[in-house]
Amino acid sequence: MKEQIICRNAALGYEDGIVTENLNFTVNSGDYLCILGENGSGKSTLIKALLGLKPQVSGEIKFCGDFSSKDIGYLPQQTPVQRDFPASVREIVLSGCLSRMGLRPFYKSAEKKLASDTMKQLGIENLADRCYRDLSGGQQQRVLLARALCAAEKMLLLDEPVTGLDPHAQNELYELVSKLNRNGISIIMVSHDISSALKYASHILHISKKQLFFGTKLDYIKSSTGMKFLESEVASDE
């Protein structure tokens, strides 16, 4: 168990105010952290802060030891890709390898192999030469996941990765992520799917205007926040 990210008393927000505050949690290597919270509670903002795209307003978010942003793969909630952008699936997946190249200008065969292996793993190798903008939403999501996997050496940040996938593909994706996690990659996933969060995650972070809960999954189920949230979820499912 090695600490990778420590977040101390962080507050996040935009020019027009604080979105969420009092965030305190630690991510260790091998953890599977699930971030829960209602719409607009600041989950995506937190992900952006962890990635250094949106600095925290106050407090501290620290990368420990030799862990750095180069070790992170990232799947955004929405990618504002222009409708007319010409890019093949292979080019996009390969671009995930860029972070490990430093100043080297061209891909090595090892990186090309990694890209095609990852595409095979996600079942999109037959799409490799298709144009990204001509794919369905679910296929696009897999392409971006493949890109994230090419970038990730130690950690994957996934912001609602299953949105737009059919139930079968959703399960496949959860299984895949959980397999990666067992192989030693830490996972931070934003999710609205409480049952699979509880099935796969090791830790839960529940946020709202401030942090409501951080701890292991078992503690969450027993906590008052967890029980309240689970009850309301069950009620709305029926």
Add this chain to the structure above:
Amino acid sequence: MNEIFSSIQYYFSYPFVRYAFIVLILISLCSSLLGVSLVLKRLSFIGDGLSHVAFGAMAISAVAGLTNGTVITLPVTVISAVLLLRTGRNTKIKGDASIAMISVSALATGYILMNIFPSSSNISADVCGSLFGSTSILTLKESDVWLCLIMSLIVLSVFILFYNKIFSITFDENFSKATGVNSDAYNLIIAVVTAIIIVTAMKLVGSLLISALIIFPALSAMRIFRSFKSVTICSAVISVVCAGTGIIISLLFSTPVGATIVASNFVTFMIFSGISTLTSK
């Protein structure tokens, strides 16, 4: 047919025709390469905007009484280009709007200055210069050709060395940044290089032609090709071929060079659009 060849040969025996040919081909190549990412970043009008900035800067240098305006014009234009190009996806004002803003303000500033200090100099000639190229394309000197050659080599090597990074940053800047690619540094490099080529080319062939050379080849290539690499290669080829045919046609029929090149780019665009409509059915 033979007659055409011999008359082309005849024209090319003049050094100034050869100079113009080399310069136009090089500029077409460079601007088409950069054009792909400029068009995708919604910065098609960067050339147009910058010429207005150059006009404003020229007015300032004329008022300041400088005989050689380049001392002010060049740095001001390069700096505005860098500012414009660095405004990535995350700014509140989008690329097209900020270009419009800067170019309109520069025009206004220049015009006001011209009115306050009417006797300052022959500015209207300079305005035409910034639109159509201050030196006529057929009066280029050997030094212009060398300058252009060096610029093109810089642009080409930067483009090839950073090709993969340019793709990634243009496609999804946030992802590149998040995974530890130093996108700000690369954006700055691209911006400086683009600024240099636009400013050089603006002086040699004029901003109207530059805008066309940036926009058309990329748009034509995007009608048919579907990957970044093929679009880039195709737009470079289109641009060079159109420039070549444009020059030769203009020599044979004594039409204006710049306008003929633009026209041949437009025809190519129409042909490519036609092909794309036919094949998509």
